[in-house]
Amino acid sequence: xxxxxxxxxxxxxxxxxxxxxxxxxxxxxxxxxxxxxxxxxxxxxxxxxxxxxxxxxxxxxxxxxxxxxxxxxxxxxxxxxxxxxxxxxxxxxxxxxxxxxxxxxxxxxxxxxxxxxxxxxxxxxxxxxxxxxxxxxxxxxxxxxxxxxxxxxxxxxxxxxxxxxxxxx
Numbered sequence: 001x002x003x004x005x006x007x008x009x010x011x012x013x014x015x016x017x018x019x020x021x022x023x024x025x026x027x028x029x030x031x032x033x034x035x036x037x038x039x040x041x042x043x044x045x046x047x048x049x050x051x052x053x054x055x056x057x058x059x060x061x062x063x064x065x066x067x068x069x070x071x072x073x074x075x076x077x078x079x080x081x082x083x084x085x086x087x088x089x090x091x092x093x094x095x096x097x098x099x100x101x102x103x104x105x106x107x108x109x110x111x112x113x114x115x116x117x118x119x120x121x122x123x124x125x126x127x128x129x130x131x132x133x134x135x136x137x138x139x140x141x142x143x144x145x146x147x148x149x150x151x152x153x154x155x156x157x158x159x160x161x162x163x164x165x166x167x168x169x
Contacts, residue, residue: 002093002144005086006151013158016083020048020165027052027169047079051166054078076166083159087152094148101141108134 026037034056038049054075062068112130 002148005089009155016047016162019046020162023048024165024168047082051075051079052169090148090152094145094152097144098141101138104137105134
């Protein structure tokens with residue numbers, strides 16, 4: 001599940017960041033008006049184009065710079081949910097994976113005690129196999145958490161970078 005979210009969010013953030021840079025460049029270079037720029041990004045999935053579309057629609061309500069800042073901040077906050085969509089799954093996986101690894105460790109130790117109770121210390125092979133299972137569960141939980149944490153932090157950075165571009169737009 002974490003891998004699915006990572007792949008989907010990686011594609012989404014790459015496209016969104018590309019759109020944000022492109023729109024920002026078009027606006028700063030004066031390449032057409034806002035309506036023409038929005039038309040180039042017809043896909044309803046483009047968060048930067050949606051931000052620009054909403055800002056253009058709210059243009060009539062803007063009377064001073066304070067109104068412009070308030071409206072642009074409101075637009076950013078409403079679109080931030082799209083940017084953070086499904087990141088909670090990754091955050092939950094990062095948190096839960098070590099706990100599930102610890103649970104596997106506990107079951108492995110219980111299995112070890114069961115093997116010791118049945119055969120005593122005379123069968124070291126069954127004791128070592130159970131301890132190996134316990135250590136494997138811990139290592140797997142930590143590895144999954146680290147894998148998810150790296151991408152979660154990367155995606156948080158992408159949300160901030162895209163947010164900066166949206167504020168500029």
